[in-house]
Amino acid sequence: MKKILALILTLTLVLLIGCTKIPDKTVPQGNQPGVTDETPTQRYTVKIAGLMGPTGMGMAHMFKSDDNLNDYDYEISSDPSELGPKVLKGELDMAAVPTNVAATIYNKSEGKIKVVALNTLSVLYILEQGEKINKITDLKGRTVYCSGQGATPEYILSYLCTANGLKVGKDVKFNFTYNNHADLAKFAVANKPYCCMLPEPNVTAVLAKNNKMRVALDLGRVWEETVKDDSKIVMGCVIVNTAFAEKNKEAVENFLKDYKSSVEKVNAQEIVDLSIIPSVEIAEKAIPRCNIVCITGENMKEKSMGFFKVLYEANPASVGGKLPDDEFFYN
Known part of the structure; x- marks a missing residue:
């Protein structure tokens, strides 16, 4: 595929306002939690939103690819605060948001969203x-x-x-x-x-x-x-409407495959041009330090709970007043 050096970035990163060792930047091949090799029997249309900046960058290739297992009705947002309510109302099925925003929505909605993938480590x-x-x-x-x-x-x-x-x-x-x-x-x-x-x-x-x-x-x-555990600074994630996930498990599994592939291509700088960033040079140089990942299944809890504890101890309101429980993570 021809390398197209442009991607979803913005010179104002919206931060919760999540860098780690190189092996964590790519999703391990083989039996990954939440990702199967079964051939899909039905094609789904998923309403999804990407967030400007590193939190949404991993979706760039997926949004324009002809090889997806799902179809994606997508939008790009610069404001994470508008995405949570849309997912809760069912106006969106999925969205990329900061991790602390996801925890806050989960706690305040009593579990009406889940995290399906961690997508950004420290930036x-x-x-x-x-x-x-x-x-x-x-x-x-x-x-x-x-x-x-x-x-x-x-x-x-x-x-x-x-x-x-x-x-x-x-x-x-x-x-x-x-x-x-x-x-x-x-x-x-x-x-x-x-x-x-x-x-x-x-x-x-x-x-x-x-x-x-x-x-x-x-x-x-x-x-x-x-830190003394295996946690990372986890800045971004993808959330899903819980009811949608329960009714459309195959669509969620398809998304995880599509997203994993997209992240790999983005990190390899096979980037689809969404005409958002003004400088190709900045895009190319920024990718390695954006720590774009696709972490799913049990690994999400292992990598993020230490991070959430730090945020909670600094300010409980930053994660919605309490630490998210195990049901926060889609598995």
Whole structure:
């Protein structure tokens, strides 16, 4: 297939507002939970929404492919808050949303949605003008300019600093003057901060315009070095209307096959052009740091519950007031 270097990205990543080791970026071949090799007996039309940015990027190929097992009536959204209600009402069967949004919808709706796949790991990075920051403890004595105050990015960075012995507000300070990702990216391009935390694709946009900046820390890797379980920073997922899933199990299984294939092609940069991102160069360079995945079945709980616990401890409301139970995960 001809490589088409353009994809669903936006220079304002919507974050809950989820980077891990390379082996986690692709779904293992063979017997994967939730994915079977049976030939479908019926073709389904699935109403689905992708979210701009890395959370929706994995769907790009699927939306335009002629090789899908299902047909997809799709839409692209920049606002995750509008997708949950649509899935609950049945206006959409599935949607890509931030993981904490999924947990909140699940808890508040008493289980009317489920997560069928985790689709984005960490997209958060510390950028630096220099070579002094090589581990999280090197942030001691520094001010980190951040976006995402009172949301997942702040909770993640606070946890990683605290877990590694840094007292936030004393040993390391966060500056949220530019709380919007795009505004902070512009500030970084102008050589203003010594170091800052940004998500992809903003990271790539900054690096393309400011050669003094470098990626100092991959917070996904810092997480793996910090936690004592197998959890990851899990930023995005695909949810399904529970009633739809129960009545249309074959359609869900078909989707998992189609989506797995799409993710593999996106990561290989066989990307269908949806005319959303203005820069092909940024798209190409951002993909490896977007950590687009398709994790299904029992692996979803293993990879995400440690992450949800961190969010819950930081702010219970960020996951809907309580941790999601086992029924949250489609299996």
